[in-house]
Amino acid sequence: MKKSALIVLLACGLASAASAQELFVNIHSGQAMAQGAGLVLAGQALEQKASVRVLLCDAAADIAVTGKEMPLLKPRNVTPQQMLQGLIKGGAQVEVCALYLPNSGRQVSDLIPGVTPAKPADVAAHLLKPAVKTLAF
Numbered sequence: 001m002k003k004s005a006l007i008v009l010l011a012c013g014l015a016s017a018a019s020a021q022e023l024f025v026n027i028h029s030g031q032a033m034a035q036g037a038g039l040v041l042a043g044q045a046l047e048q049k050a051s052v053r054v055l056l057c058d059a060a061a062d063i064a065v066t067g068k069e070m071p072l073l074k075p076r077n078v079t080p081q082q083m084l085q086g087l088i089k090g091g092a093q094v095e096v097c098a099l100y101l102p103n104s105g106r107q108v109s110d111l112i113p114g115v116t117p118a119k120p121a122d123v124a125a126h127l128l129k130p131a132v133k134t135l136a137f
Contacts, residue, residue, distance in 0.1 A: 021050040024127060026136045030059025032080055036073045038137035039083040046090040053126060054087060055118055057097035060137075064096055064115040065106060081112065088114035095123070 023045040027038045042052050062068050063080045070079035078086075088094055095118035101107065108117060126132060 021045070021048075022126075022129065022132045023050050023052050024055070024132050024134045025052065026055045026057065026134065027060040027063070028057040029137050030062075032071045032073060034137045035060055035063060035080040036083060038135060039080060039087060041135060042087055042092060043083065043090065046087065046092060052087065052090075052092040054084070054092055054094045055097060055123060056095070056115075057100065061096040061100040061104070064094065064111050066110055066112050085112065085114070088112075 023042065025038050025042045027035055029035060038054075042054055046052050056064055063070070063084050068081060070081055072079055073083075084094060094115045096111065096115060098118050098120050101117055127134065
């Protein structure tokens with residue numbers, strides 16, 4: 001009897017560990033609605049208890065620059081940067097691609113709190129994990 005209960009508990013634990021999801025969202029579009037779409041889906045994944053990692057590249061990395069002016073997106077009337085800040089507060093890991101800072105003339109100090117420069121080897125290792133689902137915008 002005890003052995004059966006232990007097996008059931010172990011099976012439940014393995015099933016819940018296997019259902020834990022990781023989402024990698026690469027946003028490179030300079031278009032606010034495309035950025036918003038990626039950020040909304042990342043936020044929904046966070047709410048569903050997924051681990052979320054966001055990589056901002058090219059024009060989308062401007063979302064992470066302190067004081068950057070951006071349009072309000074309906075229906076919530078928030079900017080892509082405000083959405084990004086919500087993801088960071090929710091526990092998402094947010095990075096700008098390794099090429100962004102040296103090619104944009106910006107410094108790490110120009111980034112909003114919680115955003116770091118990506119390390120390509122770390123990003124590649126993360127993407128190679130079997131449980132990681134990817135989206136690109």
